[in-house]
Amino acid sequence: MTSGTPVPDDPTAGAPGTAATVVLGEQDVARALTRIAHEILERNKGGHDLVVLGIPTRGVPLAQRLAARLAAVEPGLVAEHLVGSLDVTMYRDDLAQHPTRTIGATSVPAGGIDGKVVVLVDDVLYSGRTIRAALDALNDLGRPRAVQLAALVDRGHRELPIRADFVGKNLPTSTAERVRVLLAETDGRTAVVIEGGGAR
Amino acid sequence: MRHLLSTTDLDRAAAVRVLDTAAQMAATQGRQIKKLPTLRGRTVVNLFFEDSTRTRISFETAAKRLSADVINFSAKGSSVSKGESLKDTALTLQAMGADAIVIRHQASGAPHTLAHAGWTDAAVVNAGDGMHQHPTQALLDAFTLRRHLAGDAGNPDGVGRDLAGLHVAIVGDVLHSRVARSNVDLLHTLGARVTLVAPPTLLPVGVGPWPAAVSYRLDDVLAQGPDAVMMLRVQRERMSTAGGGFFPSPLEYTRLYGLDARRLATLPDHSIVLHPGPMNRGLEISADAADSPRAVIVEQVANGVAVRMAVLYLLLAGDGDTGAAPATGAVPALTSVPTTATEVSPR
Amino acid sequence: MTTQYLLKDVAPLGGEPTDVLVAGGLVAAVGAGAGDAAENAPDDLHVIDATGMVLLPGLVDLHTHLREPGREDAETVASGTRAAAAGGFTAVHAMANTTPTQDTAGVVEQVWRLGREAGWVDVHPVGAVSVGLAGEHLAELAAMADSAARVRVFSDDGKCVHDPVLMRRALEYTKAFDGVVAQHAQEPRLTEGAQMHEGVVSAEIGLAGWPAVAEEAIIARDVLLAEHVGARLHVCHLSTAGSVELVRWAKSRGIDVTAEVTPHHLVLTDEEARGYDPVFKVNPPLRTQADVDAVRAGLADGTIDIVATDHAPHTREDKDCEWAAAAFGMTGLETALSVVQQTMVDTGRMTWADVARVLSENPARIGRVADQGRPLAVGEPANLVLVDPAARRVVVPEQQATAAANSPLRGRELPGRVVATFLRGRATVLDGVPQDDPARPGFAAGRVTP
Numbered sequence: 001m002t003s004g005t006p007v008p009d010d011p012t013a014g015a016p017g018t019a020a021t022v023v024l025g026e027q028d029v030a031r032a033l034t035r036i037a038h039e040i041l042e043r044n045k046g047g048h049d050l051v052v053l054g055i056p057t058r059g060v061p062l063a064q065r066l067a068a069r070l071a072a073v074e075p076g077l078v079a080e081h082l083v084g085s086l087d088v089t090m091y092r093d094d095l096a097q098h099p100t101r102t103i104g105a106t107s108v109p110a111g112g113i114d115g116k117v118v119v120l121v122d123d124v125l126y127s128g129r130t131i132r133a134a135l136d137a138l139n140d141l142g143r144p145r146a147v148q149l150a151a152l153v154d155r156g157h158r159e160l161p162i163r164a165d166f167v168g169k170n171l172p173t174s175t176a177e178r179v180r181v182l183l184a185e186t187d188g189r190t191a192v193v194i195e196g197g198g199a200r
Numbered sequence: 201m202r203h204l205l206s207t208t209d210l211d212r213a214a215a216v217r218v219l220d221t222a223a224q225m226a227a228t229q230g231r232q233i234k235k236l237p238t239l240r241g242r243t244v245v246n247l248f249f250e251d252s253t254r255t256r257i258s259f260e261t262a263a264k265r266l267s268a269d270v271i272n273f274s275a276k277g278s279s280v281s282k283g284e285s286l287k288d289t290a291l292t293l294q295a296m297g298a299d300a301i302v303i304r305h306q307a308s309g310a311p312h313t314l315a316h317a318g319w320t321d322a323a324v325v326n327a328g329d330g331m332h333q334h335p336t337q338a339l340l341d342a343f344t345l346r347r348h349l350a351g352d353a354g355n356p357d358g359v360g361r362d363l364a365g366l367h368v369a370i371v372g373d374v375l376h377s378r379v380a381r382s383n384v385d386l387l388h389t390l391g392a393r394v395t396l397v398a399p400p401t402l403l404p405v406g407v408g409p410w411p412a413a414v415s416y417r418l419d420d421v422l423a424q425g426p427d428a429v430m431m432l433r434v435q436r437e438r439m440s441t442a443g444g445g446f447f448p449s450p451l452e453y454t455r456l457y458g459l460d461a462r463r464l465a466t467l468p469d470h471s472i473v474l475h476p477g478p479m480n481r482g483l484e485i486s487a488d489a490a491d492s493p494r495a496v497i498v499e500q501v502a503n504g505v506a507v508r509m510a511v512l513y514l515l516l517a518g519d520g521d522t523g524a525a526p527a528t529g530a531v532p533a534l535t536s537v538p539t540t541a542t543e544v545s546p547r
Numbered sequence: 548m549t550t551q552y553l554l555k556d557v558a559p560l561g562g563e564p565t566d567v568l569v570a571g572g573l574v575a576a577v578g579a580g581a582g583d584a585a586e587n588a589p590d591d592l593h594v595i596d597a598t599g600m601v602l603l604p605g606l607v608d609l610h611t612h613l614r615e616p617g618r619e620d621a622e623t624v625a626s627g628t629r630a631a632a633a634g635g636f637t638a639v640h641a642m643a644n645t646t647p648t649q650d651t652a653g654v655v656e657q658v659w660r661l662g663r664e665a666g667w668v669d670v671h672p673v674g675a676v677s678v679g680l681a682g683e684h685l686a687e688l689a690a691m692a693d694s695a696a697r698v699r700v701f702s703d704d705g706k707c708v709h710d711p712v713l714m715r716r717a718l719e720y721t722k723a724f725d726g727v728v729a730q731h732a733q734e735p736r737l738t739e740g741a742q743m744h745e746g747v748v749s750a751e752i753g754l755a756g757w758p759a760v761a762e763e764a765i766i767a768r769d770v771l772l773a774e775h776v777g778a779r780l781h782v783c784h785l786s787t788a789g790s791v792e793l794v795r796w797a798k799s800r801g802i803d804v805t806a807e808v809t810p811h812h813l814v815l816t817d818e819e820a821r822g823y824d825p826v827f828k829v830n831p832p833l834r835t836q837a838d839v840d841a842v843r844a845g846l847a848d849g850t851i852d853i854v855a856t857d858h859a860p861h862t863r864e865d866k867d868c869e870w871a872a873a874a875f876g877m878t879g880l881e882t883a884l885s886v887v888q889q890t891m892v893d894t895g896r897m898t899w900a901d902v903a904r905v906l907s908e909n910p911a912r913i914g915r916v917a918d919q920g921r922p923l924a925v926g927e928p929a930n931l932v933l934v935d936p937a938a939r940r941v942v943v944p945e946q947q948a949t950a951a952a953n954s955p956l957r958g959r960e961l962p963g964r965v966v967a968t969f970l971r972g973r974a975t976v977l978d979g980v981p982q983d984d985p986a987r988p989g990f991a992a993g994r995v996t997p
Contacts (some may be wrong), residue, residue, distance in 0.1 A: 309823030
């Protein structure tokens, strides 16, 4: 549960006649994540006290990929000790507007989040409401020293005063369009796709 | 599904979904801050026509941990033939804007009537009705069984799993027990094998079609090495009813159907002991058995809160649109949907 | 001047169509020339085209709860007997469990008088066997028998005369005036707190069970008592396959026993309890399909002598509640004939002549009602019901004549319709509509309490 846009069940199926444009391929996604990993280490002057929490569904494998890159770049970091997941379902402000959502798992590295720098990872940053819920969820888990946000795609249309610290790609869109992040871990292939909304 | 009235309302997928949701709820209950904002603004009424402090507190805790407003309405003694009718009570709660009514009633079917008579729009949760059903008890029992017998290091709660292949013995007053009825149905749905053990006087006429084996001899069943033994409470008033009681004496009952240290020792190492509480120590269960490491009775109480949080969440958190939608991955309350971490979630 | 009725092309007992003239309170003429007899008379002549319709003797119910005196909020003699007429009845036996109990000559005469004033059907009060239905002391049975009500049927219905000594005394004592004890067979200890038939459904839905043996044990005892003292016994609302077997055995021994079944036990089973709708809560309880099959077979082969409604009206508040808190009983006067047609006639088990036997002739004989259940012959009292078996209707309790809405057949489509009912030549129902007569006290719709 990541982006703010409706995503059909089967991410590989485009409705007939719908223009589906691939904006990032597998290599583009890999490069973006590598760049973000470097930016995180640069911003935080290393990997000390870092915790990377993915927001289910697709934020979780993205966080895992990111943690692997962090560990590869920064000596002494172990990916499994950095990474976790943060489910925000029970903190959402739109529960009553949708059919009942399934609650995802929350798991935090053994060291907890108190005093740590938490990097939240989501696939698409849109209205900002998911991140608002994530900040509330985080608040109930502990008190990080700082919270930063990494998003693979920022498509604009913010409804709350929230901004990403690390962005894979800024993607100006119309609200009629749908941005879908596909990941090998969840969808069988990796790509970022824009659908609908007419010509691009 | 809009209500939880009976475990027969749940198919396998729906039951697993409740247990999986409960697992996530249980995870939040190990934290310093246990309260979640999920049901803020919703009102849950605990409507208890029968005393049950334990069940009421469990539901109350569950609702409060989800930030719902809780109203406790004790209507003991006001149902049958005197005082306010169930109908007027329901109309009153409807007028107060109850979103869910958790009802405990001595009359079998009262929750069903409350849900279907058109008196209220609230979701109805059966917290035990007469000799009929106590679905949240069965769900917390199943949750406890799954955690102990279907979980492993990588998946301690057994998320996504059922109870296939397990053998559960349910021992005691099956005749009067809503716990037994709920458990037989749910355990069967989840793939477990159930053996009911009781003196013939405490088994219902008509038990034949139940999806369970029946035995009059506890020692024979324990010799089969069940994975779990669920002891039912034997109420002492069963000694003084028509015909002079359902069994000759508490001593004889204990001798034949009580779980004591000797019987406990015959169980396989992995077997666990459950009891819905409150226990009659020395009658259906000895202190040795109740306090042994394999008794998970206290854990059942903790799991009860998580399971009831899950039920309230599934009934109340969504928009109540439970009819359509699975085609697009929407999740009707309490019905099935895959819940693995890699699912494709609807937006 | 009274109205004469000429029923054209009517089928008496379902036989060959002919014409029947009702005049002077009697069946005045039967046959192709019946109309001629009317022309010579000065009265109004009302001709009914009865093509395709069946003429039966007016129905006699041996088991009706009219609730008055005491529970006029549920039903009155006026509303209940109006419902009876609408259902094709010309006589009903009003059960004794009123408040005060019909256990004295004074109370039975009061009910009898209320019935006369209402004028819809003949009301024959049933006398209580024991004082206050308490099952301890015999009521003054002879006084009730000798009263203006001329009581012949005695019953503690609603409760069982469970004390074997009291039952023996009652059986013996009623011989003096050719009375009959109508037993509500329910062993009380086996049915403490019972809510429904004990079996697969009760085990599953957790309602306290009512074993078949609680009925059968009493019937077995009572037929042996009746044999021993040489008395008449009537078994009320028999409901189980075992009860049918017992009555069959008793009759084969020559024991003077008769038995009744209700319409609801002919058509409904304990499966109905699954929705916990108290409209299906009744005493004796709805049984299994095997029991339904057995009572149908018993009715067809004559083991069961009659169908009696056990019409038990209740107020809404007594049914609009949880099952355990609800009252036992269901209405039946206005659907009984249709249920018998559906379950027995349309299935080929019985003829219309058999219907006349079980709904009119036999109950009149058991109740010792001389002028009811008579043959459809010239000179007989014109207590008649005209039925259109081809009609179909959906049961809407609120549209019935009974003041109560607790029909278990709500929303079901039933065959057959009562077109007209005649009580001693007077039409109480015409065109399916009760003929209210403002001139008579109590002869109005609904709840009139004189």
